[in-house]
Amino acid sequence: MKPVSTTSLLVLDLAGTFVFALEGASTAVQHELDLLGIVVLAFVTALGGGIIRDLLIGSVPPNSIRDWRYATTAFFAAAVVFALHTQVSRIPFWPLLTLDAAGLSLFAIAGAGKALDFNISPLLAILLGGVTGVGGGIIRDLFLAQVPAVLRTDIYAAAALFGAAILILALKLKLPSTLASVLGIASCFLLRMTAALEHWNLPKVLNR
Amino acid sequence: MKPVSTTSLLVLDLAGTFVFALEGASTAVQHELDLLGIVVLAFVTALGGGIIRDLLIGSVPPNSIRDWRYATTAFFAAAVVFALHTQVSRIPFWPLLTLDAAGLSLFAIAGAGKALDFNISPLLAILLGGVTGVGGGIIRDLFLAQVPAVLRTDIYAAAALFGAAILILALKLKLPSTLASVLGIASCFLLRMTAALEHWNLPKVLNR
């Protein structure tokens, strides 16, 4: 069961990599990092989550170290941002949000599916789906010496976990793996988009 | 030689996980993270040190990824803090310090013992005992964009290293492994408690 990682779906995986790398590189520009910082943030934002997942499940070297196409895609996104930053920064909010939600959904479901392939228990596979989806963004924020945004606000990692849980539930119900993947991806995507549209947030503890 | 990781001692390991997760979750509340942030900080504070140790000694997937009971324990602690934060925040200082020192001691000695099982040299096994004890707290502080407290002040990591060193010395002296573990745990615990009671700190370099 390799819901998204098969050859026929490689293009989707690389598309998600490109979107996340574009966002990482743009963040680097906003924080006045130099060309190397742009490349590094593109790389870690796009590939960091999958690398952590692969280290944790024992799939070493990680996919994006083994296959040069991932790094090349991230570099290409960094080059696009470096050359065309003004144009990239003018991409309207909604298309970018939609692409980002699509990338998050693909990464989370692919990550949870790969964890299952490596005999990780369902609970941890859901978590590793979340790590795949948001781990790169967490590393990006740490590199910028900021508390990761995903820990403070918004329904983002929660959408990744929800989609991964739907995938695993569907697989437990013996649905075909393609259908299970589609259901997982759609669940994550719809929750993320609705939450952004409705400004949903996770609850906090009222701290006195 | 598995001083703490055997089935009969699993409950101790999970108790340490619960205490550390409780502290991580409480810190998340203090920093106004949302529910996801509370869960993540509970998880990384409790399990991050052991995960780093396992990655470094080549025990992959790490114990807490392989066995769902660790993650479940961390989530349970996060739920307790989320539901009962006011009550948790009223736990007096001394019981909490004592439980934390006990958790530190168990983690450090279990970590050093596991490193030895994987044929790591005594010096590095001591270090990996320290990493097991304090690694989670370091990741928690990094996630909060703070210099890890353990690097600046207090006898905390030093107690973990001391306990791990006593364990390894006792094993070199051919003491039975259970006795060696008890000696290591007691050494770490007593040093930590005395240091907290007496406000001991490690020396600093007077920087001009």
Add this chain to the structure above:
Amino acid sequence: MKPVSTTSLLVLDLAGTFVFALEGASTAVQHELDLLGIVVLAFVTALGGGIIRDLLIGSVPPNSIRDWRYATTAFFAAAVVFALHTQVSRIPFWPLLTLDAAGLSLFAIAGAGKALDFNISPLLAILLGGVTGVGGGIIRDLFLAQVPAVLRTDIYAAAALFGAAILILALKLKLPSTLASVLGIASCFLLRMTAALEHWNLPKVLNR
């Protein structure tokens, strides 16, 4: 092909470790960390890059966990800084810059060569050479809650990547591995020294 890691070149590797550990420990003193902080920053600055590389290529346990001489060298550097900080802080700028550039060059070329040994593709081997050279400094900066300097300014990581690229180009041209290593090391060293002398920086995107 093990350009720098063979027994006969171990002394060079340990010398690089010593220089980087000295810098990490000195930074810890400047930030008023305690003795444990000094030791930890010495260790991660000197050995962090190689540890990340080894985890990513699947060489586990990492070299510096397997061989106690690396940790011992880092501790010795920490002890030197702790005992003789005033004297160490008076080392003039140019000798320190030269030693640091030499350490960077050795680490980057050794890192790229080891990645090739583990069948990593040339592009990723260059990147892993860069990670070996600058990864430790990035972890040091993260521990100090700062944006890694290497992402913002200076030709530093770029020199590591350039040297690693020259090594791999030379190997592709079937040059003997010793000559390829020397060319890679010299390229990195000369670019780093020239950049420091001429105050070269990588370009940034003018962000409005």
